[in-house]
Amino acid sequence: MGLVIAVLVVVVGGVGGSHSSGSIASIQQVGGPDQTNSRYPGATVIPASEPKPAITLTDTEGQPYNLQTQTQGRVTLVYFGYTHCPNLCPINMALAAKAISLLPSKDRDRITMVFITTDPDRDTGPVIRAWLDHFDPSFVGLRGTITQIHQAETAVGMPLSYVEGASTGDYQIEHAGYVLAYSQNDVADLEFSDSTSPSDYATSLKHLVSYGYRT
Amino acid sequence: MARTPAAASGNPDADGRWHRPRRTLVATLAVVMGVGLAGCGSSHSSSGMSSMKPVAQVGSLEIIHPFLPNPASPSVAAIYLTVRNTGSTPDELVSASTPLTSQAMLMTENGDSMAPLADLAIPAHGEASLTPGKDHLMLENPATTFKVGQQVSVTLRFAKAGQVTLEVPVVPLDDILNDGGMANMPGM
Numbered sequence: 001m002g003l004v005i006a007v008l009v010v011v012v013g014g015v016g017g018s019h020s021s022g023s024i025a026s027i028q029q030v031g032g033p034d035q036t037n038s039r040y041p042g043a044t045v046i047p048a049s050e051p052k053p054a055i056t057l058t059d060t061e062g063q064p065y066n067l068q069t070q071t072q073g074r075v076t077l078v079y080f081g082y083t084h085c086p087n088l089c090p091i092n093m094a095l096a097a098k099a100i101s102l103l104p105s106k107d108r109d110r111i112t113m114v115f116i117t118t119d120p121d122r123d124t125g126p127v128i129r130a131w132l133d134h135f136d137p138s139f140v141g142l143r144g145t146i147t148q149i150h151q152a153e154t155a156v157g158m159p160l161s162y163v164e165g166a167s168t169g170d171y172q173i174e175h176a177g178y179v180l181a182y183s184q185n186d187v188a189d190l191e192f193s194d195s196t197s198p199s200d201y202a203t204s205l206k207h208l209v210s211y212g213y214r215t
Numbered sequence: 216m217a218r219t220p221a222a223a224s225g226n227p228d229a230d231g232r233w234h235r236p237r238r239t240l241v242a243t244l245a246v247v248m249g250v251g252l253a254g255c256g257s258s259h260s261s262s263g264m265s266s267m268k269p270v271a272q273v274g275s276l277e278i279i280h281p282f283l284p285n286p287a288s289p290s291v292a293a294i295y296l297t298v299r300n301t302g303s304t305p306d307e308l309v310s311a312s313t314p315l316t317s318q319a320m321l322m323t324e325n326g327d328s329m330a331p332l333a334d335l336a337i338p339a340h341g342e343a344s345l346t347p348g349k350d351h352l353m354l355e356n357p358a359t360t361f362k363v364g365q366q367v368s369v370t371l372r373f374a375k376a377g378q379v380t381l382e383v384p385v386v387p388l389d390d391i392l393n394d395g396g397m398a399n400m401p402g403m
Contacts, residue, residue: 086293086353088324090286091391098392122290134287134388170318170355174328194348198392 039207042200043181043190049213052076052186053155057116057142060129065142067114067152068186075111075208076182077192078156080149080175082119083131088177090135091194096179097135099201107209110184113139116152118161118175120144156180156188181205183213267297274376275302276337281383282395284347285363292361294352294369294383295395297344300337307334307374308343311352314368318355324348334374347391361385 037045054068067076077096081089096113103111115132117123120143123131128141144152153160153176161175181190181204189208192201269277281296298308312319323332332350337343345351352369361367366382373379386395 083288084291084355085288086286086291087322087329087351088348090284090288090293090388091348093287094389094392098389131287172329177324 040204042196102202271381273379284391
């Protein structure tokens with residue numbers, strides 16, 4: 001609620017009257033299912049919590065990786081994207097890396113960032129590994145067949161990605177533009193957008209580590 | 216541009232983009248928070264960029280604070296910049312090019328979807344920006360391995376003012392989070 005109030009103040013002070021009243025109305029209108037929580041600044045609280053699914057994909061070493069068992073009890077960030085992505089994907093990765101870096105090591109050690117490619121044709125294990133290492137070598141990179149990736153997206157409740165402009169050779173991919181965060185209780189609890197500040201992101205992660213789901 | 220979802224389940228909207236219904240608030244907040252970050256890189260802002268020295272000029276247009284975050288991918292990069300219009304005639308940035316690749320394209324982000332940007336409108340006596348997370352100049356398959364400190368030659372073409380060539384510095388990847396290393400970003 002604190003976030004919404006802060007946002008409204010910015011709107012009123014920042015832009016013209018007709019714009020601001022429209023924005024306020026739309027926030028009030030859709031404020032039902034989505035929530036904010038002052039303990040989790042900059043994040044959207046997911047109203048319908050879902051347990052971490054037991055999906056198995058392949059990691060950058062070519063080994064099977066089960067999301068549920070291998071991240072059990074850890075705050076887990078999940079992002080679907082692709083390395084041939086100029087703007088949102090590197091921002092989301094850099095932002096997660098920055099936020100995690102702001103935490104003390106005891107908290108950092110309880111967080112796993114999982115990147116799942118939506119572009120397995122171009123994103124081989126080594127390509128993903130090299131890309132992730134620019135942000136944080138501890139980040140986990142996963143790939144699979146398109147069918148497996150769509151199953152994973154469905155399992156975590158994200159919209160399905162799809163290729164756009166494949167006929168031109170250098171195609172882009174539509175995909176969810178946010179990071180999903182599971183609490184230490186292995187429940188999907190928060191979403192982070194690329195407009196979250198690193199310090200807010202870090203605060204929210206610390207609270208996920210300290211308190212767990214929806215407290 | 217035709218969009219062909221590869222698999223079907225979800226809620227395509229009128230643009231063919233897919234969302235869960237509850238994306239609406241996030242999108243609204245993101246837009247509003249973007250306004251909240253005015254002063255550094257947002258369109259039409261009168262503070263922040265106004266004190267920065269232009270790196271190039273054509274007609275009444277000034278190019279301010281261009282930067283290229285050192286890309287994590289060898290196959291794609293993005294350039295961001297601000298155009299300030301000191302004149303009384305609106306203009307549009309319509310295209311850009313660089314000797315590093317034939318594939319330089321203005322792009323925009325709409326929530327989960329990236330699409331070509333027809334032009335970037337530069338209002339009279341105002342500013343417009345290519346900004347991380349929003350509009351950007353995409354370079355595909357650049358014929359170089361970028362290094363921080365490197366200068367990349369880029370030519371911008373405007374509908375009325377004509378074209379101008381400038382040198383864009385490669386900055387650390389992390390600077391994508393704070394508009395290319397600008398100081399005093401609120402909330403950053």
